[in-house]
Structure formats: C-alpha cells, structure tokens
Amino acid sequence: MKNISSKNGLIMAKADDLILFAQVVEHGSFSKVAELNSLTNSVVSKRIARLEDDLGVQLLYRTTRKLTVSEAGKVLYLGSKNVKQAAMEAVDAVSGFGEKVSGHVKMSVPTISGDLLLADAVAEFCAEHPGFTVDMSLDNRFVDLIEDGYDLVIRTGYLEDSSLIARHILDSQWVICAAPRYIALNGRPEVPQELVDHNCLQYAYQTTGASDWQFIGEQGNYILRVSGNFSTDNAAALRKAALGGYGIAYMPRCLVYHDIMEGKLVDLFPDQVGKRLGIYAVYPYTRQPSQKIRLLIEHIRSRYLAIKHYF
Incomplete structure (x- = not known):
C-alpha cells in the first residue's frame, strides 16, 4: 500500500513537470519553453533532469545544436500531452466565470469568407478583448487541425472526420x-x-x-x-x-x-x-471546448447571419 501511495504522490507532484516536458518536446527548445513560462533556461533544464532522475530513464538527448527525444521520452510524451490537455480543459471550463477573454488562437479560414467578413469580424473580436490574439491564415485547402496545430477552422464543404467538432453556421x-x-x-x-x-x-x-x-x-x-x-x-x-x-x-x-x-x-x-454547401466552424474534439473558442465562434456566426442574404 505504501508503494502505491508513494507512486501516486510522485505522479501528482510531477504533473507540472510533465506539462513542461511536453512543451519542450513540442517546441524542441529549452529557451523557448523558458520564455513561454517566464522561467530561466537553467530552471527548465533542472526540472527535466529531475523528472529523468525520478523515472530512472533518459528522456532527451541534448547537444549544442538540437534536442532528440528518446524512446522512453516518446512514450512519456504521449501521456504528458493528455496531462497538458486536461489542465487546459480544466482552466477553459471555468474561464467563462470571469469576464476577461485572453489567450491566443491559430485559425484558418477560406479566402472568400476571409475577404468578405472574417478578417473584419476576427479583428473586431480582438479589439473587444484586449489580451486576446489571433493568427489567421486564409487558405482554401482542408488543413489538418491536429497536425498543423490549428485551434479553429472555418470551412465550406462536406465534413467526414469524426475526431473533429463541427458547428454549422449557414449554407x-x-x-x-x-x-x-x-x-x-x-x-x-x-x-x-x-x-x-x-x-x-x-x-x-x-x-x-x-x-x-x-x-x-x-x-x-x-x-x-x-x-x-x-x-x-x-x-x-x-x-x-x-x-x-x-x-x-x-x-x-x-x-x-x-x-x-x-x-x-x-x-x-x-x-x-x-x-449548396454548409459553412462550419470546426475545432478539435475536447470534452470541454474553451470559452475563448466558443465566444469567437458565436461572434463569427453572428456576423455571418447578419448578411445571410448574401449566401
């Protein structure tokens, strides 16, 4: 029983380090992760080293030029991503209780709608919510949300990927x-x-x-x-x-x-x-979509519906 308790305690204590490790793998840089978390490079390095010591395996191979993930590190990363996602969802789930909408969203939109209304609508949303930023790409191709790291995509056409959530806006x-x-x-x-x-x-x-x-x-x-x-x-x-x-x-x-x-x-x-094709707001499947995504989609939807006679 003591071993189980100590193992559970280790897991709980290392949740932050697992999230940090996932970020290091994703960004491939200690300095980038340090900057994102307002830490020093040495602190990030020490926390990853501590995680390796506690687990008894080497997770990363470090040279002066690059980081390489070990086999054990690849396995741990898969679980670390889930920890990171769960933490983000937990924060997002309660973010609606406050009035402030902040954070960053990477999105892709079709060129016609982008020129017609989305550039203005998204810029307006950013202006209404200081601290909220958007990186918007105008692209007609069906981007891979997960692979390309998109938080939200506006698309026209038929959707078949069951791993995505699609909210119909209009036709x-x-x-x-x-x-x-x-x-x-x-x-x-x-x-x-x-x-x-x-x-x-x-x-x-x-x-x-x-x-x-x-x-x-x-x-x-x-x-x-x-x-x-x-x-x-x-x-x-x-x-x-x-x-x-x-x-x-x-x-x-x-x-x-x-x-x-x-x-x-x-x-x-x-x-x-x-x-006649549907226009959809598409985002990766999560148990609890973020407040910022929900509010942005609602803002975009209202702008579409305001000129639905165009469509």
Missing part, C-alpha cells in the same frame, strides 16, 4: 452568372444543357471537379459536364474574368452578390443550381 448557395457584355455577344442560355455550347469559366477548387456543374432536376440533382478556356483556383480571379465578359462562371453567390444586385452580372439559373 452557401452557388450561382451561374455572366456579364451583360458576354450575353450580348454570345446569347443567353435558356436551359442548363445549352451551357455546353458556351465558354464556361471554371473554379478549380472543387472536390466534385471544376467542369462538373450541379443542377436541380425533376428526378433529383444531376451533373452537367461543361468546358471553357479559363480555369483558376482563385475565386477573386474567377469573378474578374466573369465581370470582364469572358465567359459564364459557377461560383458561391456571396462572392458576386453585389455584382448581381448592381446588374454587373446576371444570375442565369436562379432556381436550378443544385450546389
């Missing part, structure tokens, strides 16, 4: 549109099937294929294969090509909402386009 309807100039020169297609005779500008960032355009039919949705002389993975470039009268484009409605309202582009099939 984004796609449109098929062209400039009056293009229609004047080439005629307006009356039914979707006539698109095969037109120059169709293609958005390469599509999981279903840039030339596969989806429509609503009497027997359900169907795909029409189109072709054209211009394809791009940049939505802003696609919009400019359409505004220039160079072809018919297939893109999210929010990107060209004002252009359609002002008559710069014509919505050719307003009730027949079948592509």
Whole structure:
C-alpha cells in the first residue's frame, strides 16, 4: 500500500513537470519553453533532469545544436500531452466565470469568407478583448487541425472526420452568372444543357471537379459536364474574368452578390443550381471546448447571419 501511495504522490507532484516536458518536446527548445513560462533556461533544464532522475530513464538527448527525444521520452510524451490537455480543459471550463477573454488562437479560414467578413469580424473580436490574439491564415485547402496545430477552422464543404467538432453556421448557395457584355455577344442560355455550347469559366477548387456543374432536376440533382478556356483556383480571379465578359462562371453567390444586385452580372439559373454547401466552424474534439473558442465562434456566426442574404 505504501508503494502505491508513494507512486501516486510522485505522479501528482510531477504533473507540472510533465506539462513542461511536453512543451519542450513540442517546441524542441529549452529557451523557448523558458520564455513561454517566464522561467530561466537553467530552471527548465533542472526540472527535466529531475523528472529523468525520478523515472530512472533518459528522456532527451541534448547537444549544442538540437534536442532528440528518446524512446522512453516518446512514450512519456504521449501521456504528458493528455496531462497538458486536461489542465487546459480544466482552466477553459471555468474561464467563462470571469469576464476577461485572453489567450491566443491559430485559425484558418477560406479566402472568400476571409475577404468578405472574417478578417473584419476576427479583428473586431480582438479589439473587444484586449489580451486576446489571433493568427489567421486564409487558405482554401482542408488543413489538418491536429497536425498543423490549428485551434479553429472555418470551412465550406462536406465534413467526414469524426475526431473533429463541427458547428454549422449557414449554407452557401452557388450561382451561374455572366456579364451583360458576354450575353450580348454570345446569347443567353435558356436551359442548363445549352451551357455546353458556351465558354464556361471554371473554379478549380472543387472536390466534385471544376467542369462538373450541379443542377436541380425533376428526378433529383444531376451533373452537367461543361468546358471553357479559363480555369483558376482563385475565386477573386474567377469573378474578374466573369465581370470582364469572358465567359459564364459557377461560383458561391456571396462572392458576386453585389455584382448581381448592381446588374454587373446576371444570375442565369436562379432556381436550378443544385450546389449548396454548409459553412462550419470546426475545432478539435475536447470534452470541454474553451470559452475563448466558443465566444469567437458565436461572434463569427453572428456576423455571418447578419448578411445571410448574401449566401
């Protein structure tokens, strides 16, 4: 019984050192971890050395150039990560009892929504909460939240990863549109099937294929294969090509909402386009999502809903 008690006491006493060890492995630097925790390099070194002495194994191989994790260290790191995560969740669980929101969030957002509203919305949230910082990347690729270290991702599309939590914000309807100039020169297609005779500008960032355009039919949705002389993975470039009268484009409605309202582009099939994708706030699975993430998502959601008619 005495051995069990002493072992439990050792585990409880070393929780802070385990968290510190996990940070050293993740950052690969004693000095970086010392800076993050307002400690000196020597203190960090002594605490890791003490952990090694207590466990009776070498966890890290240290040279003047780099740190290498031993096999025992790799095993311990897996458990240390859980200790670190549990501590963060415990703090986050009670952070809502105070009014101050602080900390740092690394997030990724799609380029269209980033330009349209998210850059402003997130910057506004930071301004409302001094001490809160955000590193926001505009990227259309489906980033790996865990591998790339993201706390929050805003994404449009179909989500299948069960290890992530996804909160639906709203749906984004796609449109098929062209400039009056293009229609004047080439005629307006009356039914979707006539698109095969037109120059169709293609958005390469599509999981279903840039030339596969989806429509609503009497027997359900169907795909029409189109072709054209211009394809791009940049939505802003696609919009400019359409505004220039160079072809018919297939893109999210929010990107060209004002252009359609002002008559710069014509919505050719307003009730027949079948592509409609959900916009989600996605974050790694935890038992208790952090207060700062919950509040940031709610702020972002409110900004989306304020202009839901764009979508």
